[in-house]
Amino acid sequence: MFLSLQRAAPDPGWVQSALPWGGSGAAPAMLGRAIQVTEHLQQLRMDLVKELGLMAYRFLITLNSGAFIVLLTFIGNISENPRFSIELESLKVAMYSFLSSIVLTFVSMTVAYISTQYHLVGKNLPGASSTIGHVVWLTLPVAGAFVAFVFGVYSAMQGIS
DSSP: OHHHHHHHSSSHHHHHHHSTTSSSOOHHHHHHHHHHHHHHHHHHHHHHHHHHHHHHHHHHHHHHHHHHHHHHHHHHHTTTOTTOOBOHHHHHHHHHHHHHHHHHHHHHHHHHHHHHHHHHTTOOOTTOSSHHHHHHHHHHHHHHHHHHHHHHHHHHHHHBO
16 A cells, blocks of 8 residues: 555655645644545546546447458459458448447447536536446447447458358
8 A cells, every 4th residue: 555655756855744644733734635636646547537538439430440451451352362251231231330339439439528518517417417327428328339339340250151
């Protein structure tokens, strides 16, 4: 615990003076410093959540756009290598699935941005005043994007034999 407090604090000496065995020993000063450490740790957690969310968005967009491009390249090169037979309808469904996954990811990003703007003025998204509402508004499009990707992969596999 002490090491994690030292890493989170801007100045390690500042943390030591907030501990019961360091500093002047004045209780109000220790309480104030403990509150500052707690706020700093909460800020670090929020930054971590933000970075993980952005990484997930980048992953979904890169994964789906890469799959779309690979499928287009494969279709373009199939005429040179007649070893494979393709079912064009399944490949179209796969491409539409990858595109819909990208769209759902952007919808989720837009909802997250709007939710943040609402939060800054002290409001919630319509129907998002509870935890379940936030789950529906923010994670359902991302889950849909992942499902669309999986369906696109399945359709592409069915279209290539």
